[in-house]
Amino acid sequence: MSLKDRLAREIALTGPMTVADYVVRCLHDPQDGYYATRPAIGAGGDFITAPMVSQMFGELIGLWAIELWRRLGAPERLRLVEVGPGDGTLMADALRAARLDPDFLHAVDLVLIEPSPPLRAAQARMLADSDVHPRWVSALARIETDAPVILIANEVLDCLPARQFVRTEDGWAERRIGVDDHGGLTFGLVKITGGFRRPDFSVEPGQTIEISDQQAAFGRDLGTLIKAAGGAALLIDYGRAKPEAGDTLQALKRHRKVDPLETPGEADLTQWADFPTVLEAAVHAGADVTGCRSQGEFLRRLGIEHRAAALKAGRPEAAATIDRQLGRLIDDAQMGSLFKACSLFSPRSLAVPGFED
Structure with a gap:
């Protein structure tokens, strides 16, 4: 049946x-x-995420994590966490960029949170040859708080209904x-x-x-973790930066919107991230938070345009492709404006890269 x-x-x-x-x-x-049986991510699947658009996305997140680690005082132990790592592309690119600082990699305990068995298997394959070997836990509450945490959650909130x-x-x-x-x-x-x-x-x-009780609970649990361990979490997703009305339920199958009721289990269902609810819950749990920036502005602040120029200098034949990838990530008409970035952090004195005034 x-x-x-x-x-x-x-x-x-x-x-x-x-x-x-x-x-x-x-x-x-x-x-x-x-997600339990048939997640299909990528150009040949049902949807594509920013890390799959270009290596630049994951590389910049890796450099963001290094800079944050340094601002935390370069601790000898660090818990690097990704929630919902997809097929592992973002973390693979981040760890490759992190080779610029071997001390950072030496400090890292890599923890992944992923409920999907097929995606856990894909992540294991993608990261099999990485400099840091991952381990998986089932929930934020299972992450130890005896070392600072740097957490990444890209397109996670939209999966919390x-x-x-x-x-x-x-x-x-x-x-x-x-x-x-x-x-x-x-x-x-x-x-x-x-x-x-x-x-x-x-x-x-x-x-x-x-109204998403699951997104509120995620904000609460994440705020509790960051307050207890110290460090910061980076949330990137498409959604609303202020309270407002709107029906955002959608189903994607082979990159096209389909009727959410037509083929249950065969399409990816999402709803917009409710950043105000998530951040409010995190504050109540004791964390400090930044405001939301557009993905385009955030990536520009991390230097994505300079990274694109460097890639084009090294591969002139790929310049047009790199320009298309850059545009998809930062242009307002594509992912640049609809997608938002924000951060939860502790202690209050911590300046989170990309969010400084």
Whole structure:
């Protein structure tokens, strides 16, 4: 029985399913979930991430980590953590760039957090010949706090789903997934009768807001870790930098948007990162935070244009390709503006590279 059929049967028995619960099942169902069984990342898959656009992205993150380590006083032990490392490309490029400082590599304990068995296997293959051998843990709470932490989370928040609430003419309702008369999955509204955390910004009738308990929990757990261990976390994702309405649920299959209800488990489902919620939770947990910068501005501050010029000087025949890659990462019409970067850090005196005023 397909995941779609199993979900339809479950909904028929127990009632409409929240959008957040539906996304979790589609991504992580042990039998048919997208990340549990068939993640397809890259040009030949369903979607592509910044590290796969160009080596420059991961290289600059590696140099960012070295500079941050130095600002922490170059400790002899350092926990370098990546959450959701994909196929391992970002970390492979970062560690290659980090060869510029052998003392940094000598200090590193490399920890990866990845729930997907197929992706863990891909990461192991990608990093098999790296200067630092990784180990895997299941959650932020499993990371030791006896050494400073430098953590990277690129396109992780968009995998942490949100419930959706719609303001109607008669009040608020939750958008849920039900079953139609033909046994197919369909969206519908369930009127809210109990307590509900109403937004503190204006929402017009017909508009949707998204509330992600998972993103808030991630911010809390990450803030707790950074406060306890010291160091900084870098979050890069596409999403909102201020509270606002919007339905951002989307499904991607072979680089095209498809109906999120059509083929559960066979497409990647995402929702926008809610940076205000994540950062607020981190502050409540004791960490300090930066504001959000666009990915384009952040990468420029790290020197991506200089790195592109150096690559073109070394490979003149690839200049046009490098220019296209650079444009995709930093141009406002591509990833440069929609994608945001921010940081959580401790102690308060730490100046995080790329976020200085």
